[in-house]
Amino acid sequence: MTISTRLTVLLGVRHPVLLAPMDVVADGKLAALVSGAGGFGILGGGYGDETWLTRELDAAGDARIGVGFITWSMAKNPRLLALALERRPAAIMLSFGDVGPHADKIKRMGARLICQVQTLAQARDAVACGADVLVAQGAEGGGHSVSRSTFPFVPAVVDAAPDVPVVAAGGVADGRGLAAALMLGADGVLMGTRFYASTEAAGSQAAKERIVAASGDQTIRSILFDIARRNVWPAPYTGRVLRNAFSEKWRGREAELMQHQDAEAARYNAARMAGDFDTAAVIAGEAVDLIGDIAPAAEIVRRTVEHAEVLLAGSSNRYRVVARA
Amino acid sequence: MTISTRLTVLLGVRHPVLLAPMDVVADGKLAALVSGAGGFGILGGGYGDETWLTRELDAAGDARIGVGFITWSMAKNPRLLALALERRPAAIMLSFGDVGPHADKIKRMGARLICQVQTLAQARDAVACGADVLVAQGAEGGGHSVSRSTFPFVPAVVDAAPDVPVVAAGGVADGRGLAAALMLGADGVLMGTRFYASTEAAGSQAAKERIVAASGDQTIRSILFDIARRNVWPAPYTGRVLRNAFSEKWRGREAELMQHQDAEAARYNAARMAGDFDTAAVIAGEAVDLIGDIAPAAEIVRRTVEHAEVLLAGSSNRYRVVARA
Numbered sequence: 165m166t167i168s169t170r171l172t173v174l175l176g177v178r179h180p181v182l183l184a185p186m187d188v189v190a191d192g193k194l195a196a197l198v199s200g201a202g203g204f205g206i207l208g209g210g211y212g213d214e215t216w217l218t219r220e221l222d223a224a225g226d227a228r229i230g231v232g233f234i235t236w237s238m239a240k241n242p243r244l245l246a247l248a249l250e251r252r253p254a255a256i257m258l259s260f261g262d263v264g265p266h267a268d269k270i271k272r273m274g275a276r277l278i279c280q281v282q283t284l285a286q287a288r289d290a291v292a293c294g295a296d297v298l299v300a301q302g303a304e305g306g307g308h309s310v311s312r313s314t315f316p317f318v319p320a321v322v323d324a325a326p327d328v329p330v331v332a333a334g335g336v337a338d339g340r341g342l343a344a345a346l347m348l349g350a351d352g353v354l355m356g357t358r359f360y361a362s363t364e365a366a367g368s369q370a371a372k373e374r375i376v377a378a379s380g381d382q383t384i385r386s387i388l389f390d391i392a393r394r395n396v397w398p399a400p401y402t403g404r405v406l407r408n409a410f411s412e413k414w415r416g417r418e419a420e421l422m423q424h425q426d427a428e429a430a431r432y433n434a435a436r437m438a439g440d441f442d443t444a445a446v447i448a449g450e451a452v453d454l455i456g457d458i459a460p461a462a463e464i465v466r467r468t469v470e471h472a473e474v475l476l477a478g479s480s481n482r483y484r485v486v487a488r489a
Numbered sequence: 490m491t492i493s494t495r496l497t498v499l500l501g502v503r504h505p506v507l508l509a510p511m512d513v514v515a516d517g518k519l520a521a522l523v524s525g526a527g528g529f530g531i532l533g534g535g536y537g538d539e540t541w542l543t544r545e546l547d548a549a550g551d552a553r554i555g556v557g558f559i560t561w562s563m564a565k566n567p568r569l570l571a572l573a574l575e576r577r578p579a580a581i582m583l584s585f586g587d588v589g590p591h592a593d594k595i596k597r598m599g600a601r602l603i604c605q606v607q608t609l610a611q612a613r614d615a616v617a618c619g620a621d622v623l624v625a626q627g628a629e630g631g632g633h634s635v636s637r638s639t640f641p642f643v644p645a646v647v648d649a650a651p652d653v654p655v656v657a658a659g660g661v662a663d664g665r666g667l668a669a670a671l672m673l674g675a676d677g678v679l680m681g682t683r684f685y686a687s688t689e690a691a692g693s694q695a696a697k698e699r700i701v702a703a704s705g706d707q708t709i710r711s712i713l714f715d716i717a718r719r720n721v722w723p724a725p726y727t728g729r730v731l732r733n734a735f736s737e738k739w740r741g742r743e744a745e746l747m748q749h750q751d752a753e754a755a756r757y758n759a760a761r762m763a764g765d766f767d768t769a770a771v772i773a774g775e776a777v778d779l780i781g782d783i784a785p786a787a788e789i790v791r792r793t794v795e796h797a798e799v800l801l802a803g804s805s806n807r808y809r810v811v812a813r814a
Contacts, residue, residue, distance in 0.1 A: 169808045283706045304638035313629035314640040316660035320778035335641035347668035381608045453645035483494045
């Protein structure tokens with residue numbers, strides 16, 4: 165069995181499960197593995213490094229994948245988008261910024277335009293720009309977002325864009341999340357943190373182990389880690405990370421951290437290199453509660469879909485639809 | 490048809506739909522109407538006013554309802570709990586504070602103990618205190634909460650308390666939300682804002698109309714309105730309201746507002762009395778997007794359950810579970 169939706173038809177994939185284009189972590193190998201397992205892998209083009217992008221597009225080989233960009237960052241160097249489009253990816257995913265200047269270029273090359281949105285206003289703009297897919301991203305997700313939450317935001321986007329397949333993102337980490345997203349009217353899900361904690365993700369083992377061990381009570385949305393890596397995003401974006409000694413020391417003292425940026429950025433960068441996650445942030449979402457192991461990416465796709473199928477078939481024993489007394 | 494869960498069995502109700510005990514808004518009449526429609530009405534005992542509570546318990550008559558309290562506030566005047574228990578309510582719901590000192594008293598009187606929790610740590614404490622039901626409340630809900638989000642928080646609470654029925658709250662306003670909550674492992678839902686915009690709720694017509702007109706993009710979580718009504722809650726609670734001229738003027742300037750508290754509190758109180766919601770806050774959640782009318786409470790229960798039944802029966806055409814190619 166599998167779950168067929170407008171999204172699976174549009175993207176030509178078997179399962180409505182997308183890999184979030186996590187900067188650096190979602191590399192060519194991981195994207196290819198998720199696509200190979202029947203989902204849809206999206207390469208984390210991130211802030212854009214031509215060398216990295218070329219290498220990882222090579223690594224993905226002839227796998228049918230998408231490429232994701234942080235729009236406001238890519239816009240400073242549109243050569244990155246051209247580089248990606250030369251490979252004829254199945255889709256380009258744009259998040260965090262104005263889609264307008266890039267939409268035609270993407271669609272002319274035959275790639276599907278996937279727009280990740282964090283507000284209803286953005287969703288409407290993306291549809292006007294010709295988005296083929298909307299990813300409705302709640303702020304419970306790891307990394308950058310705005311402030312809407314997945315549970316009420318997804319159906320609101322579905323209502324605002326009834327003709328466009330909608331993907332739920334933020335807080336999705338298992339088959340329960342996929343089944344719930346479909347009930348909310350979505351056509352699929354996009355998972356980040358769950359795939360970060362995969363055997364093959366290009367992140368450090370120590371970071372993956374922190375994700376498995378963490379409670380969702382321990383995440384925080386802030387710009388502290390952006391200040392520390394000298395990479396403060398334009399408003400209104402903030403990012404969710406696991407709380408650690410660094411965030412506890414500086415939270416609420418953002419301005420002061422900026423005053424100490426030279427020294428702190430050097431320390432922070434050294435900590436990142438050393439894999440010291442008491443200082444460096446592990447970028448992860450609230451769904452860490454639902455992640456109990458570091459598993460192969462293909463296994464994550466399989467588990468998610470199979471559990472959702474069981475739930476959708478109504479064979480869960482948690483509720484019964486019964487004749488009214 | 491109807492939906493049977495551990496919750497409906499435990500509370501002895503027909504539908505797994507609970508009325509949030511919204512301070513003042515969820516009065517005796519509204520609670521009785523929700524129970525009369527097969528859901529479970531919970532009176533908004535709020536900050537506790539003996540005269541109001543007595544009158545509204547009288548108004549509910551012999552309807553089978555619950556009574557909800559803001560725990561830290563009720564703890565200052567436990568006479569309120571005694572007043573409620575004298576009426577032998579089907580349940581007492583405690584939110585926002587330490588359950589321990591009150592649990593035995595409630596259970597000895599044969600009332601079910603419903604504990605609303607906002608973190609996993611609170612969920613574990615509530616189970617240890619003998620909670621019969623956990624309400625897992627996401628911060629997308631209207632009014633006070635902490636920072637967890639419904640979509641990932643509900644399954645985390647379900648996993649942490651597998652033997653206790655769990656109710657999803659925050660961002661739920663329709664049948665999609667009920668069906669999704671069941672997929673996440675919950676046994677039912679609790680709705681506030683949706684019932685605020687009911688014909689019978691004890692709120693002003695102007696506030697209800699703002700809820701219907703608002704977008705979820707326009708809500709904000711803050712303590713501005715608590716400062717303005719001289720009612721700042723203990724940490725970590727903040728409250729979600731619709732943004733208005735007052736919140737836009739003062740956001741990020743909480744300390745300054747406190748410095749002007751005498752004058753501003755008087756102005757704010759006058760605005761509340763006058764129904765001026767450019768100054769007074771409309772306490773509402775992100776799910777305002779999903780609320781398109783002011784409807785009778787019984788109709789809200791009926792619509793929610795009937796739509797969820799359709800979705801759970803798989804007769805939605807948005808997805809199909811099909812044999813794998």
